[in-house]
Amino acid sequence: MSTFVVVGGDAAGMSAASKAKRDDPDLDVVVFEKGEWVSYGACGLPYYIKGEIQTLEELVSVTPEQFRQKRDIDLRTGHEVVDIDPDDRVVTARSEGGETRQSYDHLLIATGAAAVVPPIDGVDIEGVYTLGSMTDGKELREFVARSREESPVEQPDRGPACHFLESCEGAVGIVGGGYIGVEMAEALAANDFEVHLFQRGDRVLKTFSDATSESVAEHLREQDVALYLGSEVEGFEGDGTVEAVRTAEKRIEVGMALLGTGVRPRTALAEDAGIELGPTGAIETDAYRRTNRPDVYAAGDCAEAEHVVTGKPVYVPLALTANRHGRAIGQTIAGNPTEGGGVAGTAAVKAFEIEAARTGLLDHDIARDAGFDPVTETIEAKSRAGYYPEGGTVGVTLTADRRSNRVLGGSLVSGYGEGAVHRSHALVGAVTERITVGELSNYDLAYAPPFNTTWDPILTAAKVLGGKL
Amino acid sequence: MSTFVVVGGDAAGMSAASKAKRDDPDLDVVVFEKGEWVSYGACGLPYYIKGEIQTLEELVSVTPEQFRQKRDIDLRTGHEVVDIDPDDRVVTARSEGGETRQSYDHLLIATGAAAVVPPIDGVDIEGVYTLGSMTDGKELREFVARSREESPVEQPDRGPACHFLESCEGAVGIVGGGYIGVEMAEALAANDFEVHLFQRGDRVLKTFSDATSESVAEHLREQDVALYLGSEVEGFEGDGTVEAVRTAEKRIEVGMALLGTGVRPRTALAEDAGIELGPTGAIETDAYRRTNRPDVYAAGDCAEAEHVVTGKPVYVPLALTANRHGRAIGQTIAGNPTEGGGVAGTAAVKAFEIEAARTGLLDHDIARDAGFDPVTETIEAKSRAGYYPEGGTVGVTLTADRRSNRVLGGSLVSGYGEGAVHRSHALVGAVTERITVGELSNYDLAYAPPFNTTWDPILTAAKVLGGKL
Structure with missing residues (x-):
């Protein structure tokens, strides 16, 4: 009987675990997840914060209990893998109960990505958020709920920048005009916040065409988002909690700030194990998502993929690729070698x-x-x-x-x-x-x-x- | 200077005429259209009858005057071509002013299709309509307006089959569950008619999958359309105007009946000129939409096209193919030989x-x-x-x-x-x-x-x- 070990229990990891076990029920499948949430739809967080989705649980497609009971996967939440030894084929995981050593025949590294926190002055002040995890989503929702509770009535006489809360707590600053920035502008505006969106480059959604970016920017402005293009945030100010966002030209008073400045692959664990990264800084893989170490795969937001147009490696950390590559790895490990296919850098976004x-x-x-x-x-x-x-x-x-x-x-x-x-x-x-x-x-x-x-x-x-x- | 003559002024004809003239302004382009309408969107007629579009003129994308003045096309409406002589390269057209002979260097036959009128008992009774032309659309809209005017108030106590007009004039029968049948069911139901839809075969939209047909049928029933599947209409009854639709099992009283039983290509003119038809009964063409006679093209609802999957000729008379093939012919005649591409038999329909x-x-x-x-x-x-x-x-x-x-x-x-x-x-x-x-x-x-x-x-x-x- 062989053992398939997965590091990381989100899209790529759980897709691979599920598919491998379904196609080869004799396989032992062990998943280590450092947090409590698995297989969740982080893409839904803006809509949870907006209030269109009522509980975080709704974002979970399959619960830990279902993975364990129905899919017969040995899912260990609260277990952080701290070491991979590809020579001895063993991983070491740490949990409240101490350290576990687990040997493997096949290993998948699906450690995902972390929100980038740029080295900006004041970035550690309370009230400066990122949106990379379920916990982040929970905190942001609580912030929204708290703000609305404290000042449930709109106060339009306070002027455009502070239209519902005293001392401008109703204004929020979003740093970055990518998907997260645009989706969160919608989510926060729907909750009557005055949204200030700062984009370092000269357009939002910079991977889209100029024309699309312009249409989206125009629409954001129509929706009363204060959009600052070509405007790099230099720092956050605040005594205890954030009070203002500062650029070279402006100082905008805000009661909250959100960093939507991208993500970077979590590769430290892989690097320590001698697994090679590619030119993008994410884990290098072949068409079967194999790394340079035998029987070690990588997929999802920690890994590269090849672009279908150029054939070159790119880093496009999105949900479908994680699911698709995870599933292909599951098939491969179950004995049916399967290429997961390249990426086209496809993306979609709703903006208001x-x-x-x-x-x-x-x-x-x-x-x-x-x-x-x-x-x-x-x-x-x-x-x-x-x-x-x-x-x-x-x-x-x-x-x-x-x-x-x-x-x-x-x-x-x-x-x-x-x-x-x-x-x-x-x-x-x-x-x-x-x-x-x-x-x-x-x-x-x-x-x-x-x-x-x-x-x-x-x-x-x-x-x-x-x-x- | 060479002359391009087009027979038929709808999608294929006007696309070819416009493109040829635009790409080769020295070309003389003459279009004969037997009716008064050119370049009209017959696909919009159900929505005109429904009342969502207010005038027939809105369905016209380019007016005759615009073709003449802005596009410099010699468009002769009210001219029916009655003869094509491919040996002498001359067509003969008949109008109120008499007969015209027009020589050509290139000829396009774009005579379109006619609504099929099946040989059913009573099909000639007044109140039995087809929907193939702008005139048909006008008459049906007038019928709807007249009916609503005569009985503007709903009379729900008259029972399900006659809920707004006396003597069941508020019930209508539609023969055929294709696009026209389904779209007209929506159009008439929106005007408070009780709709009875008869389909000879066992499902609506028979070129779609069984599952899609079933979903559409279920939805039609939810929308209170009385749907009779596997139910062949044997006759219409009425003294002066239609009063009932008769099948083997049923006699349904109606105040109007619509035939949505398909179309057939108008090929008589081409056949008389020795132009060959293909196995589908429509005019045979090659990849450049050329017929068997030199410099004679055919496109639109009178012609075949090759299927992209099978490579075989098929008859799928739809608007895009007419436009696409017309445009390709225009390019070819202007000196840039262009294949119009095959068809995939693609179709779309809205049903309620x-x-x-x-x-x-x-x-x-x-x-x-x-x-x-x-x-x-x-x-x-x-x-x-x-x-x-x-x-x-x-x-x-x-x-x-x-x-x-x-x-x-x-x-x-x-x-x-x-x-x-x-x-x-x-x-x-x-x-x-x-x-x-x-x-x-x-x-x-x-x-x-x-x-x-x-x-x-x-x-x-x-x-x-x-x-x-």
């Missing part, structure tokens, strides 16, 4: 009443580094037939290679429910299958007036870009 | 509060005839993250070939706005690019809680079907 998605290569510098000659075109088209009621517009950006005419990437934005995100699924196929702009423009896509124009905006974008090639 | 789409091969008999060994699987999954508010389910059917694992077709159904139709775009790519179920299940599709589960329902369907292969 709009939605956006992106996939593939959009950045011209990155595309040129990969040997392409990129051309980009953006169109704005109706989301439903012009004569059909309601509807709005869809903005589609496509980037292609001038030499091969290959579609390299796409970015879309529309009103929420008007289909930017689900339409992006087709562009994932286009970049993955390496089709040309001309081939895309000939796709026989579904059409009916309640859903699109005869030429779906994707096809229109392909036609217009095709005209430039 | 749900939406459905299909693409590729789903029917096992058709798939076997094409040399495949088909396997089908249907899943039902959440349309958004389980913990995210609202949302519903998406039903996804996938059909694959057991030998090659290729995705052959797909069918989806969801609540309106929950993304079945836009998700189908990805499956069009899958069938067109001939990818396997395994490749599809590894797609890096966009995920965020307001849009889907971590594994989008498409991926879940691919995983489940993959498990059966």
Whole structure:
């Protein structure tokens, strides 16, 4: 009987554990998780904080008890793995009960990522949060609840920056205009906070197209988010708790600040075990998610993956890849070697009443580094037939290679429910299958007036870009 | 200077005329249209009849005047082409002013399709409609307006079959459960008619998957549509105007009946000119939409197209193909030979509060005839993250070939706005690019809680079907 040990009980770890055990019931599967939560949907935290989801438990897809009872997995929460010995094939875990040594035949490192805390003045003051864990989510929700309880009535006479709490406690500062920043702007604004969003670069959602970023920025402003682009936060001020966010030009009084400045892979444990990192700083793996040490796999937010367009390693820590690669590893360990597939850098976000998605290569510098000659075109088209009621517009950006005419990437934005995100699924196929702009423009896509124009905006974008090639 | 003559001024004809003239301004472009309407969106007629669109003019994307003035196209409405002489390269058109002979260098036959009027007893009685033209749409809207005016108040005491008009004039019969039947059921129910829908076969939307058809049928019934499956209409009864629809088992009193029994290509003109039809009965063309006669093209609802999965000719008369092939012909004639691409048999429909789409091969008999060994699987999954508010389910059917694992077709159904139709775009790519179920299940599709589960329902369907292969 062989033993599969997993370090880390979130998406990649629990997917691998579950799939391996299901496909090979004789396997002993042991999972060490340092916290109490496993298999949780961290992506749902902004909606929990917003108040649309009532309990943290709702974010958990499978409980520890279910893993143990129904899936027969030896899940040990509260166990932090502190050492991996790949030569002897043993891991050491520490818990309240002391140290455990566990031997393995197959090992998966799924230690995830940690929120980046930039070395900014005052970053340790109370009231400066990150949003990387369930505990973070709980604290932020409690902050929101406390604030609303203390000042349940809006006080519009206090001016735009302090419209519901005394002494500006109703204003919040968000550092970073990525997914977390944008989603949390929505969550906090919905709770009547005055939101100040600081973005170091000159646009929000910087991995999306310029045009998509501009649409989202415009919408954030329409929703009364105070957006500061090209504005680097230099420090937080406060005596005991945070009272202000400071940039080179401004000092904005706030009652809370949130860092949405990205994540970095948790690799210390792997590095100590002699496991190699790749050029991105995450754990290097092959197509089967194997590391450089025998029978040691890595997946999820601690690992690299290969980009489907460039073939090069990238670090795109998102939920689907963790699930997908975890599942593939489970199949491999159960005796059916399976490649988990690459990533296209696909992402989606809702921002108040709009939605956006992106996939593939959009950045011209990155595309040129990969040997392409990129051309980009953006169109704005109706989301439903012009004569059909309601509807709005869809903005589609496509980037292609001038030499091969290959579609390299796409970015879309529309009103929420008007289909930017689900339409992006087709562009994932286009970049993955390496089709040309001309081939895309000939796709026989579904059409009916309640859903699109005869030429779906994707096809229109392909036609217009095709005209430039 | 060369002359491009187009017979028929709707989607294919006007797309070709516009594109040819734009790309080659020296070309003389002459379009003969027997009616008064050109370039209209017949797909919008159900929504005009429903009352969501106020005028027929709104369905026209470009007016005759705009074609003449802005696009410099010699558009002759009210001109019916009665003869094509491919040897002398001359067409003869008849109008109120008499006969015109027009020579051509390139000719496009875009005569469209006509609504099928089955040889049923009483089909000529007044009040039995088809919905194939703008005129049909106008008449049906007038019928709805007249009925509502005559009996504006609901009379629920008259029983379920006659709930707003006296003598059952508020009941309508629809023959055929295809797109038109389903869309018109919605349009008429929204106007308080009691809708009786008769379908000869055992399910509605017969080109969709069984599971999708069942979901749509269930929803129609929830919306109080009286649905008769496996119920062939044998005749209409009425003295002067229609009073009842008769099947073998039933006689339902109605004040109006609509035939939604499909369309057939208008090919007489082409046949008379010695132009060959294909096995489907529509005009045969090659990849450039050329017929067997030199410089004579055919496109739109009168012509065949090749199926992207089987490579065989099929007759799928829908708007996008007409536009796409028309545009490609325009480019070809302007000197840039362009293939318009095949069709995947993709279609979308809204039915009350749900939406459905299909693409590729789903029917096992058709798939076997094409040399495949088909396997089908249907899943039902959440349309958004389980913990995210609202949302519903998406039903996804996938059909694959057991030998090659290729995705052959797909069918989806969801609540309106929950993304079945836009998700189908990805499956069009899958069938067109001939990818396997395994490749599809590894797609890096966009995920965020307001849009889907971590594994989008498409991926879940691919995983489940993959498990059966």
